[in-house]
Amino acid sequence: MVNISNEFSWLYVVRFLGLLLVKNLVKYKYRIRQISILLKIILVYKRTEINSYIIIFITLNLIKIYMK
Numbered sequence: 001m002v003n004i005s006n007e008f009s010w011l012y013v014v015r016f017l018g019l020l021l022v023k024n025l026v027k028y029k030y031r032i033r034q035i036s037i038l039l040k041i042i043l044v045y046k047r048t049e050i051n052s053y054i055i056i057f058i059t060l061n062l063i064k065i066y067m068k
Contacts, residue, residue, distance in 0.1 A: 018065045
């Protein structure tokens with residue numbers, strides 16, 4: 001079980017990466033593709049450590065960031 005501070009630090013890393021992607025990408029379809037790639041990388045790297053609700057929260061935040 002991972003402590004909460006570790007999960008939230010990962011959340012900030014993901015949001016930072018998401019903001020970088022938004023600044024560098026223009027087209028909508030590439031944004032969606034990048035979201036899925038980013039989530040796959042995180043899931044592979046932290047497979048057993050991130051809880052499912054954290055993954056859902058990250059996904060919703062990324063979609064919110066990308067829709068702006």
